[in-house]
Amino acid sequence: MTDFPPPAPGYIAQPYASRAVRPPLTARAKRGAAIAGAVGFLLLGLGYAMASLAVGLTLIVAFFALIVRAASGSGTRENAGFEQFVSGLDITAWVAPLVAIVIVGIVLMVVAIVVSGRVLAAHRVRRPWAVTWAGAGIAVVASWIVYGILGTFLNLALSGFRWDSPSWGSGLVVALIVSAVVGLASNAVLGWLSWWWMAHAMRPATATDPSSGFVPIVSRA
Numbered sequence: 001m002t003d004f005p006p007p008a009p010g011y012i013a014q015p016y017a018s019r020a021v022r023p024p025l026t027a028r029a030k031r032g033a034a035i036a037g038a039v040g041f042l043l044l045g046l047g048y049a050m051a052s053l054a055v056g057l058t059l060i061v062a063f064f065a066l067i068v069r070a071a072s073g074s075g076t077r078e079n080a081g082f083e084q085f086v087s088g089l090d091i092t093a094w095v096a097p098l099v100a101i102v103i104v105g106i107v108l109m110v111v112a113i114v115v116s117g118r119v120l121a122a123h124r125v126r127r128p129w130a131v132t133w134a135g136a137g138i139a140v141v142a143s144w145i146v147y148g149i150l151g152t153f154l155n156l157a158l159s160g161f162r163w164d165s166p167s168w169g170s171g172l173v174v175a176l177i178v179s180a181v182v183g184l185a186s187n188a189v190l191g192w193l194s195w196w197w198m199a200h201a202m203r204p205a206t207a208t209d210p211s212s213g214f215v216p217i218v219s220r221a
Contacts, residue, residue, distance in 0.1 A: 022205050025196075032123020033131070033199040034192045040116035040132065041139045041191025042184065047108025054101035061094050120199070131198040139187075139194035146186050154179050
């Protein structure tokens with residue numbers, strides 16, 4: 001057995017410092033993160049889809065108008081039928097609806113962020129705006145992966161359709177409706193999990209809500 005030398009004269013033993021462990025999220029904070037994540041990411045995804053779709057259609061319409069102008073200036077007989085078809089279309093009528101859809105989409109995204117921050121703050125979640133932005137970023141990245149998987153399954157389902165069948169239209173509508181419902185449900189789940197993760201990561205070091213029933217936990221490890 002090894003004998004340790006006695007402490008030097010005047011040595012004062014330092015008290016053992018306990019390490020405080022952060023308490024878990026309160027039930028109120030968990031509920032707030034679930035509501036803010038599910039509702040916030042649903043609105044955020046819907047607004048982004050509307051804005052991006054409208055911008056994409058605007059680019060298509062602009063490109064189409066450019067082709068029409070080039071075709072009408074050529075004066076060739078081969079383009080006569082195309083020009084006659086285009087002459088019956090009012091491309092300018094598309095501008096106002098598309099701009100309105102873009103504005104509504106942007107408003108929905110802003111509303112999603114504001115609603116999330118207010119819901120988190122009302123449920124005593126620490127750093128509600130940081131949780132909102134961080135949760136949104138994680139949910140967006142996760143949605144790319146999920147949508148890629150869902151898109152693969154949708155392509156497989158559509159590849160099984162017989163386009164010469166009289167019922168192909170109803171089958172296509174059913175597949176699109178199911179994919180839309182699954183996409184909305186996945187948005188809600190991704191938002192809930194991402195917001196909860198960030199609320200858990202940014203939770204306070206001690207319980208600050210007196211009604212939560214939690215007290216700081218001290219570990220002796």
